[in-house]
Amino acid sequence: MKHNDLLKKFNLRLEELEKMPRMDQSKTITEVIEEKGFSRREFMKWATATCALLALPAEFTPLVAKAAELADRLPIIWLHMAECTGCSESLLRSDAPSIDSLIFDHISLEYHETLMAAAGWQAEENLENAMKKYKGRYVLMVEGGVPIANEGSFLTIGGHAKRGKDIAIEASNDAAAIFAIGTCSSFGGVQAAIPNPTGAVGLSEVTNKPVINVPGCPPSEKNIVGTLLHFLLYGTLPALDAFNRPKWAYKHRIHDLCERRGHFDAGEFVEQFGDEGAKNGYCLYKVGCKGPYTFNNCSKNKFNQGTSWPVQAGFGCMGCSEPDFWDTMGTVGEPLKDKLYNTVFDGMGADATADNIGVNLLIATGVGIAAHAAISAIKHPKGDE
Amino acid sequence: MIKFIEKIEGEAKLNFSFDEHKKIDFVDIEFFSTRNIEKILENKPALDALVINPRVCGICGHAHLIATTKALEDCYKNIEVPNNAKILRELTLNFEIMQNHFKWFYLSILPLLGERQHLLKATFPSQILAKAIAVVGGQYPHTSYSLVGGVVCDITVMDILKITHLIDEVMKYFEKNLLVDESEEFLNYKNIENILNKDGDLIKTLLKFKQNSWQHLGRSYGRFVVFGQNSYFNSGKSIKTTVSKNLNFANIKEQTNQNSYAKNVTYKNKYYEVGPLSRAMLNKIPLIKDSHRKYGDSIFSRILARMYEIPQLLNHSKKLLDELDLDKPFYIEPKIDISKISGSGYGCVEAARGTLLHKVKLHNGIIEKYDIITPTQWNLSNGTKEKLGVSQKAMIGLSDINLAEIVFKSFDVCSVCTTH
Numbered sequence: 001m002k003h004n005d006l007l008k009k010f011n012l013r014l015e016e017l018e019k020m021p022r023m024d025q026s027k028t029i030t031e032v033i034e035e036k037g038f039s040r041r042e043f044m045k046w047a048t049a050t051c052a053l054l055a056l057p058a059e060f061t062p063l064v065a066k067a068a069e070l071a072d073r074l075p076i077i078w079l080h081m082a083e084c085t086g087c088s089e090s091l092l093r094s095d096a097p098s099i100d101s102l103i104f105d106h107i108s109l110e111y112h113e114t115l116m117a118a119a120g121w122q123a124e125e126n127l128e129n130a131m132k133k134y135k136g137r138y139v140l141m142v143e144g145g146v147p148i149a150n151e152g153s154f155l156t157i158g159g160h161a162k163r164g165k166d167i168a169i170e171a172s173n174d175a176a177a178i179f180a181i182g183t184c185s186s187f188g189g190v191q192a193a194i195p196n197p198t199g200a201v202g203l204s205e206v207t208n209k210p211v212i213n214v215p216g217c218p219p220s221e222k223n224i225v226g227t228l229l230h231f232l233l234y235g236t237l238p239a240l241d242a243f244n245r246p247k248w249a250y251k252h253r254i255h256d257l258c259e260r261r262g263h264f265d266a267g268e269f270v271e272q273f274g275d276e277g278a279k280n281g282y283c284l285y286k287v288g289c290k291g292p293y294t295f296n297n298c299s300k301n302k303f304n305q306g307t308s309w310p311v312q313a314g315f316g317c318m319g320c321s322e323p324d325f326w327d328t329m330g331t332v333g334e335p336l337k338d339k340l341y342n343t344v345f346d347g348m349g350a351d352a353t354a355d356n357i358g359v360n361l362l363i364a365t366g367v368g369i370a371a372h373a374a375i376s377a378i379k380h381p382k383g384d385e
Numbered sequence: 386m387i388k389f390i391e392k393i394e395g396e397a398k399l400n401f402s403f404d405e406h407k408k409i410d411f412v413d414i415e416f417f418s419t420r421n422i423e424k425i426l427e428n429k430p431a432l433d434a435l436v437i438n439p440r441v442c443g444i445c446g447h448a449h450l451i452a453t454t455k456a457l458e459d460c461y462k463n464i465e466v467p468n469n470a471k472i473l474r475e476l477t478l479n480f481e482i483m484q485n486h487f488k489w490f491y492l493s494i495l496p497l498l499g500e501r502q503h504l505l506k507a508t509f510p511s512q513i514l515a516k517a518i519a520v521v522g523g524q525y526p527h528t529s530y531s532l533v534g535g536v537v538c539d540i541t542v543m544d545i546l547k548i549t550h551l552i553d554e555v556m557k558y559f560e561k562n563l564l565v566d567e568s569e570e571f572l573n574y575k576n577i578e579n580i581l582n583k584d585g586d587l588i589k590t591l592l593k594f595k596q597n598s599w600q601h602l603g604r605s606y607g608r609f610v611v612f613g614q615n616s617y618f619n620s621g622k623s624i625k626t627t628v629s630k631n632l633n634f635a636n637i638k639e640q641t642n643q644n645s646y647a648k649n650v651t652y653k654n655k656y657y658e659v660g661p662l663s664r665a666m667l668n669k670i671p672l673i674k675d676s677h678r679k680y681g682d683s684i685f686s687r688i689l690a691r692m693y694e695i696p697q698l699l700n701h702s703k704k705l706l707d708e709l710d711l712d713k714p715f716y717i718e719p720k721i722d723i724s725k726i727s728g729s730g731y732g733c734v735e736a737a738r739g740t741l742l743h744k745v746k747l748h749n750g751i752i753e754k755y756d757i758i759t760p761t762q763w764n765l766s767n768g769t770k771e772k773l774g775v776s777q778k779a780m781i782g783l784s785d786i787n788l789a790e791i792v793f794k795s796f797d798v799c800s801v802c803t804t805h
Contacts, residue, residue, distance in 0.1 A: 036505070082418060082420050084440055084441060084442050084443035084526075084801050085442075085444060085801060086440070086442075086444075086446065086526040086527055087443070089443045090526065124389075147418075147420075154419055154420075154421075154646075155417065155418040156417045157396060157417070157418075164418070189440075190422070190425070190437055190440040191425070193425045193429075193437065194425070195424065195425070196425075197420075197421035197424045197425065198419065198420055200420070217440060217527055218443070218526055218527060272718050273532065273535070274537075274714055274715055274716025274718065279539050302524075303523070303524035303525070304512075304524060304525055305512070305516060308519045308520060308523045308524065309523050309524055310523040310524060310528070310529070310530075311523070312523055313519075313521070313522055313523025313524075313538045314530070314537040314538045314539065315523060315528075315529055315530050315532075315537045315538075320527075326425075326433070326437060331433065332430070332432035332433055332435055332436055332532075333432050333532070
C-alpha cells in the first residue's frame with residue numbers, strides 16, 4: 001500500500017474510533033498523561049519512537065500519537081492461563097517516562113486478574129459481563145499456556161471451577177482480535193517442555209480463530225504495546241511470519257542487529273565466561289548464544305526501558321521467542337552446532353517469504369557459524385580435564 | 386462459605402467453616418493450577434535448570450535462579466565461587482525482594498483497606514529496581530545471568546554509579562511516600578510510637594489498623610524460621626523470642642494434599658512462618674521486635690516488617706556495592722565439567738516471601754530429581770483442625786471473611802510458586 005493510501009486508511013480508522021464512547025468517561029488519556037507531568041513534547045517523543053518501532057515512516061507520528069490517545073476506546077480482556085505472570089510484570093514496568101504504563105493504566109482493561117480491583121465471584125461476573133457487553137468488539141490478550149491433559153483439569157478458575165481451556169475458547173469466539181502474549185500462550189511455554197505433564201499448548205491450538213503470537217519470555221513491553229497500537233491504527237491483523245508473529249517485531253534475527261555482531265564477523269569469541277574475551281565484549285556464540293536462530297527485536301529494543309538485555313549482560317540469547325525453545329535450542333552454555341541444518345523451513349528461517357537478498361545473507365551467516373563451530377570443537381577445552 | 390482470592394499471581398480457594406458463635410473455626414486452602422516444573426526438569430542437563438527455573442515465577446524468578454545456581458554448586462564438593470559473584474547475586478536478589486514489597490503494599494494490601502488502587506505508586510519504584518537488576522543481569526523478569534562458578538557479567542565503575550543512583554532514587558521514594566521522615570534516624574527506631582506520629586502511606590495504613598483495633602489480628606504460632614543465610618539475613622529459628630541457630634535441611638518434610646495442588650511443609654513436624662517478619666525477628670531489628678512484643682505476629686507486625694525491610698536492604702545494598710573489587714574475577718570456570726558430576730545439593734535463599742529451597746540430585750550432569758519448596762508453601766500449608774497451618778491458625782476466630790482475606794494476604798501469597 002502506498003503511503004498516501006495508508007495515511008487515508010489510518011485517518012478513517014481513527015475517525016471511526018473517535019466516534020466510539022470512551023470506556024472511562026471521567027478523563028481522557030491526554031488528560032491523564034498531562035496530569036502525571038508529561039509535556040506534550042515528551043509524549044510526541046514517545047510517539048516518534050513507537051512509530052519507528054512499528055516500522056512506519058516519521059510522518060505517521062501524529063497518527064500514532066492519536067491512536068495512543070484513542071486507546072481507551074478499545075475494550076480489552078486479559079486472561080491468565082498456566083503461567084508465571086512474568087508477561088504482566090514486563091508490561092507493568094513498561095517505558096519510563098512511563099507513558100506506556102499510563103496508557104495501560106487508563107485504557108479499559110475490562111478484565112485483568114492482576115490489575116483489577118474486583119476479585120472472586122465479582123471478578124467472574126465481570127468477565128462474563130464484559131464478554132457479553134463488548135461482544136465482537138473486544139481485544140483478547142491471553143497470557144499463559146492452555147493445559148489440555150486430563151481434560152484440562154490442571155487449571156480451573158473461579159467459583160464454577162471452569163477449566164482454563166473452556167474460558168480461553170469462549171473468550172476467543174467473540175473477540176475482534178486475539179493476541180497471545182508471551183511464549184506460553186503462543187507455543188505452550190516452559191510447562192510444555194518434555195514430558196509436558198500438563199499437556200500445555202499455545203492458544204492457537206485450542207481456538208480456530210486467528211491468533212497473533214507475541215512470544216518472548218517475557219516479551220518486551222514495547223512489543224506488547226506496539227501490537228495493540230498496530231491494531232488501533234490498522235484495525236486488521238499485522239503482516240505475520242510463519243509462526244503468526246508480527247513481522248514488524250519478529251522479522252529479524254537477534255544476530256542481525258546484535259551489538260556484538262562485529263566480533264562475530266571478526267571471529268572474536270568468548271571461549272568461556274569470565275575470560276579476556278568476555279571482558280572485551282566478544283561474541284557469545286561459543287558459550288551458547290542462540291541469537292542466530294532467534295527472531296525478535298531485543299537487540300534493538302533491549303529490556304527494562306532500554307537498560308540492558310541478555311547479550312549485553314554477557315549470557316547470550318536463550319531463544320525464548322522460538323517455539324519449544326526449552327527442547328529445541330539445546331544445552332545452556334553450548335553452541336547449537338547441529339541446529340544449522342534443522343532450523344525451520346530447512347534453514348531458511350521463520351520468514352519463508354524473505355526475498356533473495358535475505359536468503360543469501362542467511363546462508364552466508366550459516367556458513368560462518370558452521371566454520372566457527374568447527375573451530376570451537378577443537379579450541380574449547382571443556383570436558384578434557 | 387467459599388471465598389476466592391485473586392491477584393496472587395493466580396487464584397486460591399478458601400473454604401471457611403464457622404462455629405456456633407459465627408467465628409471461623411477452620412479454613413481449607415486449595416490451589417487449582419499446576420505446571421509440574423519439577424517433573425519437566427527430570428532427565429534434562431543440569432544447566433538447563435538455570436533457564437527453566439526462573440520461569441517458575443514471574444515475580445520472584447530471580448530467587449529461583451540464585452537457588453538453582455547454589456543447589457548446582459552444592460553438588461560439587463568444593464567449588465570456588467568468586468566473592469564478586471556472591472555480592473552481585475545478593476544485590477540483585479535484594480532488588481527483587483524490594484520490588485515485590487512495593488507491589489504487595491500498593492496492589493494487594495491498600496485496595497483491601499478500601500483505598501483506590503495506586504498502580505503507579507507500585508510500578509514507579511519497582512521499575513527502578515527492575516532496572517537495577519537489568520544493569521547486572523540483562524533483563525528482568527527472567528534473567529539467567531548467574532551460573533555455576535559465578536556470574537556472566539563484568540561490572541564496570543559506570544555500572545556501579547548507575548546502580549548507586551537507582552538505589553538512592555528508591556530510598557528517596559520511600560522517604561517521600563511510605564515513611565516521611567527528614568531525620569537519618571528512621572533506620573534505628575526502637576519504639577513503634579516513634580514512627581506513628583510521622584506521615585506517609587505506610588504510617589497511615591498502620592494507624593488505620595490501630596483505629597479499628599485490628600493491630601492484634603492475624604496472630605499465629607509465633608514460630609519463625611529463616612534458612613537463607615547471607616551477608617545480611619541470619620538463619621535460625623525463633624519460637625516466641627527464643628532463638629536457635631542449629632538448622633538441618635534434612636528435617637524439612639513435604640506432604641502432598643488431597644484436594645489441592647500445593648504441598649505442605651514442616652520443620653521437625655511443625656509449621657513455621659517464613660518471610661520478612663521471621664527475618665526481622667532473627668536479625669533482631671529493634672522496631673519490629675517492639676511491634677512483636679506489643680502485638681505479636683499480627684498483620685500489623687507483618688506489614689511493618691515487610692515494608693521496613695526496604696530501607697534496611699537499600700542500606701545494606703550500598704555497602705555490598707562498596708565491597709565489589711573490579712580487579713578480581715566474576716567467574717571462575719569449575720575445575721570439573723558438570724557432565725562429570727554426580728551427587729546432590731541444596732540451594733537456599735531468602736526470597737521476598739521467605740525461605741526458598743531447591744534440592745537437586747545429579748547423575749553425570751543429568752538431573753535425576755529436582756525438588757522446589759517455596760515460601761508460600763510454608764506459610765499456606767493446608768493443615769488439619771488438630772494441626773493448623775500458619776495462615777490457617779492466623780485466620781481462626783475472625784468473623785469477617787474480608788478481614789480473613791487481609792490476614793491471608795499479609796503473608797504475601799504467590800499462587801504460581803506454591804504449586805509450580
